[in-house]
Amino acid sequence: MSDMRERIVKRVARFFKDGDLVNLGIGMPTMVANFIPSDINVMLQSENGFIGLGPSPEAGKEDKDTVNAGGIPVTIVPGGACFDSSMSFALIRGGHVDATVLGALEVDEKGNLANWIVPGKLVPGMGGAMDLVVGAKKVIIAMEHTTKEGAPKILKNCTLPLTAVNVVDYIVTELGVMEVTEEGIVLRELAPGVTAEEIQSKTEARLVIPAHVEIMQ
């Protein structure tokens, strides 16, 4: 994992509280599981049908029926529970999931999220993303701050088809931590060595910068 990605996922893991039920998206969000502080108990939901998502099995110990929502072999920890897809999404929509962590193509200052389709290019389908961001109590976006070409991904208005309207709570990138509020996107933390000017220059939306901004740990 690159230093940049490790910084993002380590910070995301510190959002969780003891007793939380959390759903991690595919890709970088999945890696958050490796950095959950050892002094709290967090249960992970896998929307394909269980609570208690555990680490990868040892080579040769894979179980064909125990995979994550990306189809990758995983384990179920002691205390886990299995259920059908209707129950799984009732947990999600019903507000029983405390936090979800997902990647994004675009986020805007109203908390709108686009992360499921690039028309004409990439049409994978939304899977469970639309339900997750609408239902989870806290929606945390974990992503690199700009596109590979350096274009901003935190915009005034999303340009891609939306996953949901006004759902994002926090955005964590390699440059800092931002909170989406009624007043706009507030800069809460800056990565070591990053200035407010630098993060604003890589962000299309206007960042609200309080007098005190913490250092991102």
Next chain:
Amino acid sequence: MSKLKSIDEIAEKFSDNQVIMIGGFLAVGTPETLVDALVTKGVRNLTVIGNDTSFPDRGIGRLIMSRQIKKAIVSHIGTNKETGRQMTAGEIEVELVPQGTLAERVRSGGAGLGGFLTPTGVGTVVAEGKQVITVNGCTYLLELPLKADIALLKAWKADKSGNLVYRRAARNFNPLMAMAADLVIVEAEEIVEVGELNPDEVVTPGTLVDMILKA
């Protein structure tokens, strides 16, 4: 009459233009032997309802590759590039449905409901053409039930009366689909005598199941 059937007896039930629900999530919990029978019989113009179009060599993905599907109602096609190609070329219709909405539409179909209200998809392309209903200040989409001619399911254990037990993440859409189709066909890894399953562990009651095949 015994519910245990041969694959030939089951394949007699397949015909062109049917609406078929197929259990599974990225082919985990998909009845591959029953999919084999669909491929071998070569029925066409199927409407298939399932979580995803899987991979080219597994589950529903194989019906995409064999071009037997006219319309797919699924939440995800990203693991099978051929689905996207056929959709873009206008060769098949794909209705992409949020996963939770898809599960609940199948559940509604089997539970005798006329639909349900969900906040998922409000303000997105998913809302296009749907009734938007406000209840107590919250905005919802009216989503309609799904039903099928046939459901093809995968169970871990079945008794000979059709009581089903699932295993781990292989449960997914299977119990929902068992409620929502006129003809319910199950492929089970293990078939046991009536009375051997603990009734507290049975997830799908045997009265819902019409035909059973040993995997």
